[in-house]
Amino acid sequence: MRENGSAALRGTIAVAVLAAAYVALALFLGRHVPANTSVAGVPIGGMSPDSAVQTLERALAPKQKAPVVIQAEGTKQELQPAEAGLAFDLPGTVDGLTGFSLSPADLWTHLTGGSDEPLRTTVDRSKLEAAVGKAGSSLNRKAVEGAIAFADGKVKVTEPVVGRTLSAAATADEIAKRWPTEEPVAAKFDTTEPKVSAQEVERANRDFATPAVSGPVKVVAGSKTFSVAPAEYAGALSMKADASGKLQPVVDDTKVVAAVRAAAANVGLEKKAQDAKITFSGTKPVVTPAVVGTSLDPKSIGSAFTAALTSADRTAKVATTVVQPKLTTAEANKIKPKEMISTFSTQFPYNPPRTENITIAARTLNGTYVAPGETFSLNGKLGQRTAAKGYNSAPVIINGRLTKDYGGGISQLSTTLFNAIFFSGAKIEEHHPHSFYISRYPEGREATISWPDVDNRFTNDTGYGILIQAGVSGNSVTVSFYGTKVWDIEAVKGPRRNVVQPKTIVDNKKGCVTQTPTPGFDVTVTRIFKKGGKQVKSSQFNTHYIPEDKVTCTNP
Known part of the structure; x- marks a missing residue:
């Protein structure tokens, strides 16, 4: 028992x-990873969780730092995992591989089983999409429209290209799903289709572009024929897409006309019209006859040439037109000067430099023809008075005092011209009286001049041409107008008013010029226009003169 x-x-x-x-x-066994277990090919069987995590950190560090490659048609961009919010979750990967169990099957698996376990990762979505979006600047591509251009007589074709914009969200999805991977990740794009397709480019090239520049265009104008090469007219051609994406031909008629006319000029087809010319032999007018010109009709060029670009015979028939001169022979004979319509002379004191200035200016003015409607400028005719042109330094008035400058004395010619204008009846546009009165000139009928802004201008509104004759003889200068007399002009001068007496000035400065005293005053001159002895109209000129002070110079 x-x-x-x-x-x-x-x-x-x-x-x-x-x-x-x-x-x-x-x-x-519950505190260790099952035998034969691995993660991403790294063996961790039989290890404690801490040892397994440390082993994976060492073994997978290169893979965790390896750049993520985004690829798009051969173009690549790299993302650094840490900057893109990508990381390995190694504790989470190991977690669940250990644990206490009394099941014989579990114990047997721990001793003999195990497998290659998946590597867990973490993704910071905002960081990843931001990094992907930044990479998109080099991966994006603008859509290119299909197009056809013409250069140097040849067709230049631009094939369409689909545009693409990187989709940060979709590409981030692909990266998160595949990371870590050694293979490039295909970028995901939103695409933009070009409006003009490759098929449309091919059609437009076949139907218009290539035929348009396939050879010269023959132009027939009357009995003459000439050719315009593609290189000469291609600049007038273009193709523009309409709303439906169809390429339409565009022909610049202005450029076509210019190209055709340039080619026509080479064969002497067009001839410019030449105006009749009025020249003079002394005071006798001579008319050189006008010449009628011929020109290709611009309207017929545009339509005919465009049609010829794609026609079988490539021939454009254009019309010619007669081009009349602006001034015909008959009109020139009508407006040519026939008689003296005004003349005026002024006397000048002995002063050789000043006299030479007047002589040079009168010689420049002499023989000037002013056409009907034309505005004449004395400054424009004479230009700046300089020593290089032969002008001397002589007295001029500046700020109410006499001084010296090149061209001094020209105001005498200007005053003489002004009176010729006055009595011709032509329209006075601009004149400036001297600041103080000079006794050799008529009161209220005189005009100074200074370069460049004090001018003497008139418009020939007589309806006929005017020939200006000017010259110096002895101590006088004369200006005469030859034309067709329209008006009888009378000048009426009013009395002096608001008279102011001059002062006396003693000046010891170098360059001082003596002055003879003259009172200042206001005066009005009336210009009366008459026909057949009857007054038709009148105009008034009000002139204000300051006193010319008596100046005594004491500097030797």
Whole structure:
């Protein structure tokens, strides 16, 4: 009986020992990764969780730092994982591979099983999309419209290109799904189709562009024929897409006309009209006859040439027109000067430099022809008075005092011209009286001049041409107008008013010019226009003169 009890006790103890050993083994195995387990090819079987994480950190560090490559048709961009919010979750990867279990099957798996477990990752979505978006600047591509241009007589074709804009969200989805990977990740794009397709470019080139510049265009104008090469007219051609994306021919008629006319000029087809000219032999007018010109009709050039670009015979028939001169022979004979219509002379004191200035200016003015409607400018005719033109330094009036400058004395010619204008009846546009009165000139009928802004201008509104004759003889200068007399002009001068007496000035400065005293005053001159002895109209000229002070110079 005792022996049986002892055997039972020993059996119980043995079972307890075995159970304890089983539990101990289960506890040990539960704290370690199952045998033969790996993550991304890195063996971690039999390791504790901490050891497994450390092992994976060392082994997978290069893979975690390797750039993510985004690729699009041969173009690549790299993203740094850390900057893009990509990281390995190694604790999370190891978590769940260990754990206590008394199941014999689990213990057997821990001892003999295990597999290649998936590597867990974390993704900061905002960082990833921001990094992908930044890379898009080099991967994006603008859409290119299909187009046809013409250069140097040849067709230049631009093939259409689909535009693309990187989709940060879709590309980020692909990266998050595949990372880590050694293979490039294909970028995801939103595309923009060009309006003008490749098929439309091919059609437009076939139907218009290539035929248009396939050879010269023959132009027939009356009995003459000439050719215009593609290089000469291609600049007038273009193609523009309409709303439906169809390329339509555009022909610049202005450029076509210019190209055709340039080619016509080479064969002497067009001839410019020449105006009749009025020249003079002394005071006798001579008319050189006008010449009628011929020109290609611009309207017929545009339509005929455009049609010829794609026609079988490439021939444009254009019309010619007669071009009349602006001034015909008959009109020139009608308006040519026939008689003296005004003349005026003024006397000048002895002063050789001043006299030479007047002589040079009168010689320049002499023989000037002013056509009907034309405005004449004395400054424009004489230009700036300089020593290089032969002008001398002589007295001029500046700020109410006499001084010296090149061309001094020209105002005498200007005053003489002004009176010839006055009595011709022509329209006075601009004149400026001297600041103080000079006794050799008529009161209120005189005009100074200074370069460049004090001018003497008139418009020939007589309806006929005017020939200006000017010259110096002895101590006088004379200006005469030859034309067709329209008006009888009478000048009526009113009395002096608002008279102001001059002052006396003693000047010791170098360059001082003496002055003879003359009172200042206001005066009005009336210009009366008459026909057949009857007054038709009149105009008034009000002139204000300051006193010419007496100046005594004391500097030797």
